[in-house]
Amino acid sequence: MQIEQIYTGCLAQGAYYITSNGEAAIIDPLRETKPYLERLERDGVNLKYIFETHFHADFVSGHIDLSKETGAPIIYGPNATCEFDCISAVDGQVFNVGKIKIKVIHTPGHTMESTTFLLIDENGKDHSIFSGDTLFIGDVGRPDLAQKAASMTQEQLAAILFHSLRSKVMTLADDVIVYPAHGAGSACGKNMSKETVSTIGEQKKTNYALRADMTEQEFIKEVTDGLLPPPAYFGMNVAMNKKGYDSFENVLNLGMRALSAVEFEAAAEETGALMLDTRKNGVFAKGFIPQSINIGIDGDFAPWVGAMIADVKQPILIICEVGQEEETVTRLSRVGFDNLMGHLKGGFESWRKSGKEIDTINRISAEQFAKELKVGESKIIDIRKESEYSAEHVEESYSRPLATINDWIKDIDSKEHFYMHCAGGYRSMIAASILEARGYRNFTEIEGGFNAISKTTLPKTDFVCQSKVL
Incomplete structure (x- = not known):
């Protein structure tokens, strides 16, 4: 058995790649499927299942493309209604992957379909949980994101989460490993640790929301206190994860269209596209295309794009360092910004050399x-x-x-x-x-x-x- 956490710092997101006896499972994959397909081929294993802990709000999952590429079914927990082929498993259902088993533990509260997957090793021992946004290291999932869909208040969802944690998660053995979907920096919680792996026992000792003497009302108050408004793009990403989306390859082809300075300027004027400059802030300050917005690729790029641009349907023209075009498109696609008009060929220097107007920051x-x-x-x-x-x-x-x-x-x-x-x-x-x-x-x-x-x-x-x- 092999478990690999594939952590993406820009999104503070953890996907999981699990293999056993020639079969594999992937949990909460990112949008781009090529790295997973290459890994499966390299390891000589067949992807048997794609598990989704819930309908993600902060990124677009790669579940649909990955299923099309491999034929592996997509597994959600109870209450999941997809507009594509998926299996909405029942609480307690078990899926075999090689010599191991993955058990569905329905843990609603963050969302009503939120599910924790328990990995049972080849010896029949509870080994680890993939807790999605139900349990983080040092925190639990915020209960305010699914209010509208669930027709509940955040307090009602928090109460459900309290019981999910107490009756389903905290009853597991202390040595069971905890693999969450996110770490520090994610907007899906408010107090996450920089650590990305822990154990049930350690979380019982250190996680404020898992205190043994905590009452339901105390839990509700502490979990809902100080929540910042969720980024505007969250709801749009949920919709894409539920309804489906364009393939990553199509989005990549759109973003990789190289436009000359003349073509770029014409596209901006004709379409009203937002000009997104992903260069380092110090470089941007010294010269940029007027009206362009700087969100550096070297920082928390995808979350800030989501927070600042908000509408995933907004047409976007890309300005980036030469050679970073594909990386920029990939990161935009991870948060659902698929309406790409192309990028400035030769980067900002081609604009400068064309003699067109340049702006600066004081x-x-x-x-x-x-x-x-x-x-x-x-x-x-x-x-x-x-x-x-x-x-x-x-x-x-x-x-x-x-x-x-x-x-x-x-x-x-x-x-x-x-x-x-x-x-x-x-x-x-x-x-x-x-x-x-x-x-x-x-x-x-x-x-x-x-x-x-x-x-x-x-x-x-x-x-x-x-x-x-x-």
Whole structure:
């Protein structure tokens, strides 16, 4: 028996590849199927089943394409209604894979079809669980995402999750290994550990939601407290996972269309496509196509694309470093952004050489910021998450998280200058590109963000009155 966790850091997502005696199972696969097919061929095994722990909200699964390529059936737990061929298993149903067994344990709460898969080894011993978004390392799945579909409140779903965990998961032996669908950085929970593997016993000791003395009401309160609104694209990804989607190969072909600078400009004007620039923030700041939005491929690219663009049907034109075209298309497809119009042939340099208009971002170093800042007079916007801001921030700065930019951008006085930063420059450049695309030029972005600012002598504090307005 072999179990491999295939972890994708950009999505903080874990897929699982399991083999036994010439047969294989894959759990929660990513959109692109080629790596799985190559692995199956290399290992000389047949894919027997594709298991899905639930209808994912934060990425588009590769289950449909993988099933078409291999003939392996797609297995969901109870309550799953697909608009494609799938098996909605019953609670307790067992599937054989080589010499091992995979048992369906229905664990609703995160969603009503959420299922944990228990792997029973060749000796008949409970070995590990693939817990999807039911149980994470240090956390449990948020119960607010399926409210509309389930016609329930988040509190009702949380109560169901409480009983799923207590009656189905926590009754397993302490040495059973826990393999979750996500780790730190995912928006599917709020307190996930950076670790991606644990045991039932360890989680009973350390996971706040699995305390032995916890009441149902305490669980509901703690699990629902502090939940941030889910990214807008989540519902669209759920729909794609339930209803189906275009094949990855078709999406790749669309994105790999190379457009000259003239063709690229014409496509942008004719289609109203969003121009997405995936270069590093420092490179983008020095020169970019006017109206383009920067979301760097080297950061949490896919989640921020989903959060900022939101509508998966939005036409997109790609600007990236030469050689990164396929990687960019792949990452976009993972979160359902399939309406790709092509990419700029030769990257940004081809646009520069064509003599077309170029824009820049007013970016300065943290040291220059410290020299320019007039305490009590200069306005500073901190676009990190509220939790980051609460821990420490520049004195008298305002908390305006990037995720809510569409809410606070309208409050900006276009005649008043402000400084803007995040933690390291990745998110503040996203914000800067959005601001410039909407006509705001009255700001200065800080290179290196708070990480660099914290090394200066600027006064910092852990509290500021937020009653003031921008």
